[in-house]
Amino acid sequence: MSTRPTDPRRVHHPPAGGLGDAGLLGRRPRAVVVGGGIAGLAAATGLAERGVTVEVLERESYLGGRVGGWRDRLPDGTPVSMGRGFHAFFRQYYNLRNLLRRGDPGLDRLVPLEDYPxxxxxxxxxxxxxxxxxxxxxxxxxxxxxxxxxxxxxxxxxxxxxxxxxxxxxxxxxxxxxxxxxxxxxxxxxxxxxxxxxxxxxxxxxxxxxxxxxxxxxxxxxxxxxxxxxxxxxVFDVPDDGFDVALWEPLRHYLTTRGVTFRTGVTVSSVSRVSSATRGSPATGDVHGGWFHVDHSDGGTSGVDAVVLAPDVAGLREIVAASPGLGDAGWRADVAALGSAPPFLVQRLWLDRPVRADRPPFLGTGGLDPLDNISVLDRYEQDAAAWAARHGGSVVELHAYSAVLPPDEVRSRCLARLHKIYPETAGARTVGELVEWRADCPMFGVGDFARRPTVASPVDGLVLAGDGIRIDLPVALMERAAATGWQAANRLLAGWGLAGHPLETVPTGxxxxxxxxxxxxxxxxx
Incomplete structure (x- = not known):
């Protein structure tokens, strides 16, 4: 499988030039990245590769945000892989794939799905x-x-x-x-x-x-x-194992070797600026307390030259609301106006018999509410395949987006849809079931774009990143998260006179x- 881009008309967006390493500044800037999802990890990578001292604060116990993965247990005690649900890694996700190459240079952990009916x-x-x-x-x-x-x-x-x-x-x-x-x-x-x-x-x-x-x-x-x-x-690719194992553990190792520190299970409550009377130069010379203090559940981090806010939309709203000294009234109102999409369900089932051999690894559904898709994880995910081989069964995942019914009703209706579409599952015994019910996706509502906050903020040294943040490039979903993360790093690097990182997109027209x-x-x- 070729992992390199093939479209000769893709667009290269060069960064600003500058020094190659922050060590040449006389003092390395310090940055805190709030959020360990795709956007936050891209920003952390962009900064760390130029020698900036970076600390990542993540509310969950795992990295990856909505593409996160972790270990869980079935009722019989068997450890299994669990995550936030299926994601498709399209070949035109240039900036996301460039991020993943830091931990997996050949993208060997991505495998192609030749069809998704x-x-x-x-x-x-x-x-x-x-x-x-x-x-x-x-x-x-x-x-x-x-x-x-x-x-x-x-x-x-x-x-x-x-x-x-x-x-x-x-x-x-x-x-x-x-x-x-x-x-x-x-x-x-x-x-x-x-x-x-x-x-x-x-x-x-x-x-x-x-x-x-x-x-x-x-x-x-x-x-x-x-x-x-x-x-x-x-066509698109999918990770060959749980997101944590295939994607984020390799990237975490890469970043740790470059001095990035991670604190997981930490909730950020507010960000405050240090007064001009006590701060020094943000990039050179002595800094007495730094530009920012980031208050969080581990006590707080002070002496910070820059902050990247890359949590989910609700987290961003809460942090800015609790940080009255950040930004002007218009910007704060725009952040407060960011909407969250309706909740969604991820239902993963460990069944005691296999689904039919001709079932595709991924099936999208239309007009079959509340079900939106079915994944047969043991067709491509190593942990699921190993469990299915040991038990002669299968591991199936159901998604319901934009759910309007209570979680239990959505779950039962999705299961009924599965039994109708794949009748062989109707008689299967469910050995284990894990369910995620979340409501943390950004809402791209009618008329929202003009007031959506951008990567730049009115506060020097404070930038935003995430798939809910505006960026004037043709990107979406995971690729928008990655692109805004790289752009957030570039903006800070340019302020310190450090070289940025290139972005690539499909044609811009x-x-x-x-x-x-x-x-x-x-x-x-x-």
């Missing part, structure tokens, strides 16, 4: 197998091959309404579509109803929100990232020549 309530199945990589033929063939889309449906599409999909740029697409919800936008394009449910809804719900509540600009950016903006293909120009003309007339 989608099924709806009528039993219709879409497949991504053997699609061409080159846009727009990837999207065209996917549509024409779909049982929900007939060739005549292409002629019924509204080209004026669909024009933004062919001319995505950031932030331009938000100026054009952020005031529209994703469901209304797809309907205006005149996609067949079945195709809306089987394709667009499945992808849009990966943002953990129903399409009727999500910004159409986010949907268009997603379409650009996966379809019309990239030729990396539509439409790549289809005449189609893009025609789409731009249509959008100007809207």
């Amino acid at each position: 989608l099924v709806d309530a009528e039993g219709r199945v879409d497949s991504f197998r053997s699609l061409p990589r080159t846009p727009p033929w990837n999207a065209v063939l996917f549509a024409l091959r779909s049982p929900t889309f007939r060739p005549s449906d292409l002629l019924r599409l509204d080209p004026r309404a669909a024009a933004p999909l062919a001319n995505v740029s950031v932030p331009g697409i938000y100026e054009a579509l952020d005031h529209v919800d994703a469901a209304s936008f797809v309907e205006s394009v005149n996609f067949p109803p079945a195709a809306r449910h089987l394709a667009f809804e499945v992808f849009s719900r990966s943002f953990f929100a129903p399409p009727s509540a999500m910004s159409a600009a986010e949907l268009a950016t997603m379409f650009h990232l996966y379809f019309l903006g990239s030729s990396e293909g539509l 439409g790549r289809l020549g005449p189609l893009t120009r025609a789409a731009a003309h249509v959008m100007r007339q809207r």
